Amino acid sequence: MKKHVILYTRQYPDRTRTEAELRQAVENRGDVVLASFGDDGRIDGRGKYAGWRTLLKNLEGVDQVMVGNAGDLPGRKVNDLLATLSTLSVHGVGLYLHQEGIDIAN
DSSP states (O other): OOOEEEEEEEEOTTOOOOHHHHHHHHHHTTOEEEEEEEEETTOOGGGTTHHHHHHHTTOTTOOEEEESOGGGSSOSSHHHHHHHHHHHHHTTOEEEETTTTEEEOO
């Protein structure tokens, strides 16, 4: 069964990982990309995670969120990660960390 996936990227000037790379990884697995959201890693303050917040509002019909790596997730503490996993779990959505190859299925 094909998974419906949303991509999330956090771009930095020195990072080469792109949305296209994540999209290709999803398609190589035989899954479908429903949407893509991103944030600019150089932004601080109010708009820092605007793309992530929009992603969380669009989880209807989604099976998985694919992120480039764990460092792209909002927050830096274990509690932040647990809050993210809890939110995704409530919606029945899994998390895949591409660089690490970690698949947290729901």
